[in-house]
Amino acid sequence: MSKRSRGKSARSQGVEFAAVVWAVRHPGSIVGPSALVASLSHLGPTTTGMVLGGTAAGMSAWYRAHPDTFDTYAAPRLRAWRRRWAGAYTGRRWSDLMGSCGLTRTHPRTGQVLVPRVVRVRSWSASVDTVRVRLVHGMSFKAFVDATDDLADTLKAERVAVERSAPGEVVLIVQRDEPFAHIIPSPDLAEDVADVDPMSLYMGEDEFGREYREPLYGTHFLRAGETGSGKNSLPAQRLRAAAPLIRAGLVRPWVIDPKMMEWGWLKPVLAGRYADNPGDGLELLNDFVSNMERKQKRMQRAKLRKAPVSEEFPIDWLIFDEIGYAMAYQSDYAHSICGQTAIVASTGRTTHDVIEALVQEPTKDTVPVRELLPHRVCLRVSSSGHPDMVLGDEMRARGAIADELPQGEEFAGIGFARAPRTRQPRRIRVAYTNDAQCSELVSYLREPTTLRAVS
Missing domain, CATH: 3.30.980 (Threonyl-tRNA Synthetase; Chain A, domain 2)
Known part of the structure; x- marks a missing residue:
């Protein structure tokens, strides 16, 4: 008996057997032609032509x-x-x-x-x-x-x-x-708390034409993009999607707005939870941390490890626009702002405290707490290194070419997010909220409503 082991032949598989294997893998290559031949032989060319023509006509009508x-x-x-x-x-x-x-x-x-x-x-x-x-x-x-x-x-x-x-x-x-040939308008406001799933807010579409959704709480958010990339569309759409919860008092937005004008339209419904300079921003951030700690103490006294979103334990959501400006370019306040932000990002999940940070330059020098903000979107950026900084290592090599996205208002809101299961980059476009819809949201939030708890 030869000592040569099996599977060591220098010959390759015969062409005829390779063809059989291919046909088994692709049965349509045999079934389709066979069905046509059978139809021609049994029904004749006239009937077969009528069937094929009727099918084509039906598809055209559809x-x-x-x-x-x-x-x-x-x-x-x-x-x-x-x-x-x-x-x-x-x-x-x-x-x-x-x-x-x-x-x-x-x-x-x-x-x-x-x-x-x-x-x-x-x-x-x-x-x-x-x-x-x-x-x-x-x-x-x-x-x-x-x-x-x-x-x-x-x-x-x-x-x-x-x-x-x-x-x-x-x-x-x-x-x-480009899969996003048109701007995606923000949908109409929901009427009731029951119409909103806070763990799945509509944000826009992905490159496959499917809805792109995000949770409102349970994580923290980092949005990166250069000037004009459409960063503010993300929190604006989240505000509209969560409008019934905000009106019911189950969600409380807080805003730090160093530009003094991006979020000023929201001031009438923030009940003082707004700051437009680094000093006031630090004071507001201190209040945010104090509020979080009070909720933690209430949960501790009640021996709760988790609590449903309710009047007692609402979602406190801090929109921190241009966070890099406060952390890297304002030396008098940067250390304190960075420390307080890290406290919230590290300990705020159980008490439904959320940070949504927007930044133009997503380096660690600019945003030292970047790793504490896990849910990320990268819109158009100026450097080829930024997609990896925002989305993770090798994300650009896998297709997240955010530095090559086209410029112009017609392309604002296009970027990349990580798919929740595969953690691979997905091209998305965020729904656009215009000025009239911002005013509509403020009017909506001023209407009285009935409070309830959501899970």
């Missing part, structure tokens, strides 16, 4: 009569099929793409070129494809991360991002063009 359902159910599947089988993700085109980007491997014994295999293509929006790829042996996730620029240029795409999928698989997010 496309014209009800765009919403067609774009939701039919268009993504038709688009994915076309791009999978008539685009760059199939056959020789895919092999050439992988080879030109250095994403193939050579089998050490047979010399066969091993190419990562496309498992599935999804096109939920016309601008973005998600391509699930199975890696070959000896290849890592990092190989695709390092090749994102090459892939984008070769595919003639605006951006290619990579995220992990199952073990041995990655997902390529191929952005063909």
Whole structure:
């Protein structure tokens, strides 16, 4: 008996068996043509043509009569099929793409070129494809991360991002063009507390056309973006989404506004919880910490580890605009402001105390408490290093190219956030709140309402 172990042959699999394996993986390649041949032989060309024509007419009627359902159910599947089988993700085109980007491997014994295999293509929006790829042996996730620029240029795409999928698989997010062609208007105000889920506030949309949502409390928020990037759209939309809770007294906004004009419109409903200079800002921050400590003592006396949002334990939400100005450029107050902010960020979660910090330059020198603010969004920034500072290591390499976002008012509110499960960057656009909607919000908050608790 030969001592040579199994699986060590220098020969590769026969072409005919490789074709059988491919057909099993893609049954539609056999079922479709077989069904057409069977229809022609049993029903004849006239009847078959009528069936095909009727199907096409029905699809056309659906496309014209009800765009919403067609774009939701039919268009993504038709688009994915076309791009999978008539685009760059199939056959020789895919092999050439992988080879030109250095994403193939050579089998050490047979010399066969091993190419990562496309498992599935999804096109939920016309601008973005998600391509699930199975890696070959000896290849890592990092190989695709390092090749994102090459892939984008070769595919003639605006951006290619990579995220992990199952073990041995990655997902390529191929952005063909700008998915946010239009400004997203802020939705109408909710009527009642029961209409608001404080753990899932509507904020806008992501690149796949899905709703982008954020919790109101339970974490702290960092928003980074240069001047004109639309940072204030984030807290403004959160204010509108949480309006019934604010009106009911279950949420209390506090504002530090060094620019003196960004949030002045909100002063009539803040009951004095507003400051527009570093000195008053520190005083307001001290009051915020004192209020938090009083809630902590009440919970301690009641032997509570957690409490529902209520009149006794409301959500106290501090909007700290231009936090870098107070922490890095105002030496008389910077140390105290930094210390008090760190106290809230470290101990305020249980008592529903929330900080939402907005900054232009997200370095540790500017925002020393950056690591205490885990829920982050990076809008357009001026440096290629900023996306990693805000979203985490290698986020830019995985597609968060916030420093390359286009300038202009029509692109304000576009940026990147980390997906909650995969922790990979997602392109988002925040809903825009105009001046009339700001005035509407103030009028709404002045109306009386009935107080209740929410979980």
